[in-house]
Amino acid sequence: MAPGLRPSTLLPLVIVLAIARPAAAQPDPAGALRIESPSAGKAFAMSLVLPGWGHRYANGGRWGGGGTFFALTDVLLWTGLAGTVWRRNHAITSYETLAVMGAGADMEDKDRLFALRLAGYRSVDEFREVSLRNRAWENLAYADDPANWWSWTDEADYLRFRELREDSESLGRRRTALIATLVANRLLSGFLAARSARNRGGVDVALALRPVRSSSLPAVDLALRF
16 A cells, blocks of 8 residues: 555656556456456457467567567568469469470369379370279279360370479478468467467556645555456
């Protein structure tokens, strides 16, 4: 308890407390002013939106080392994901164009299995022969469909097609890994931000007015509870 504080000295002290603890202040029914501690749930939710944002909230508006790390990591991951998606789409477009020009294949509405067979066999006739030897009778109807016909006329085009298709598969796996890392970065950032918010306690500021015999102005009693 600090008796005898004048109203003129109270305002700077309250401002200092607000700066040191920038969480929202709310009145208490008992007459105390409660400067509330950060919410762990809110810190976690903010981190899910933008990693590091929850740290900034929990640390009173300061990004700090942890918040900066998670935010920069998120930017780098998104940049890598955008580049990976672009390169994969470019590889797919390139090998589909090569299949049309070099093998006479119809790539319209074709799935991944068709591309795999184009990369594994130089022609539909070779595919049919291998299917017969392996008694894979279910492949014969597929090979007899004119829409599934292909025949590579140049070995270099065939090898280039295989390379581009393998690149697209590798980039697809990288895309999946980057997406998983983006999710993990958010969850880890949220967990640490929530823990930081829980570790910050609130401050109770109790104010009371009382008369002073030697002055016409009232004095203010101030009590802080951490």
